[in-house]
Amino acid sequence: MRLAITFALGLIFGCGLYLAGMTDPGKVLGFLDLAGLWDPSLAFVMGGAILIALPAFRLAAKRRQSYLGCAISGPSSRKIDPALLAGAGVFGVGWGLAGVCPGPAVFNLGFLDPKAIVFFAAMVAGFGVERILLFLSPPARPAAIVQDG
């Protein structure tokens, strides 16, 4: 039951991404291109998402357990550290190069599009590279503690 609900939540997430235009690389790049013909639509996507999610997260912050009895887990770090900023900077370069972020990368797999598959495979390889570097230099960031989402 819990897994069926989780599946449905992934489905809603994907339909939202599609309706919002987030799965269309051209639309995303049109938003990121401030100096060209700028399409501000994606700012409305973020606004709409936060409008709905904010009250839910406020409610969740007051609870110990979810409504289905799961432990509520959240990020444990509040620090704005070099790893956060460097990671976000690198992520932004990749996002700007192709116009695809992780959610749409998973969604677009459903089309069996060759470029979508290459992007997804490279992204998973990127996860692996990060794990390996973390393993080689453990003091840089405590493993498995910092995870915002």
Place this chain on the structure above:
Amino acid sequence: MQIDWAHFSPASGVAGGAMIGLSAGLTILLIGRVAGISGVLGGLVQPRRGDWDWRVAFLLGLVAAPLIIGLAKAPTPPDFDAGYGTIAAAGLLVGFGSRLGAGCTSGHGVCGLSRLSLRSLAATIMFMASAMATVFLIRHVFN
């Protein structure tokens, strides 16, 4: 600054965003987890006991979404401008950066900002600025 009125779509943007927010909100309230996709997927690289099944279920829902949309109307497949080399490099950077930075557009940009987290605000400003600078360099400097 010139606005691209031909492609501007605030209504479907807000509606799609609301669905993303609904999914993220219900995920924390029902499953107790943050619906940040780099985190959901990245957690499967080194899976921990009792912490992988919900990830797989959520991601399967996400992959199945184009098929479900297709029941109503054939969805538009992604149209990539970039070539294979750029796509591969971009994927690598997105994967590495989103893990090092502990989140992506959904984890920091939607869930983190909804929690009013300063850390997520810093990350969101950083990746937005970096992505916009990248597009500026590609389209207007190197062309």
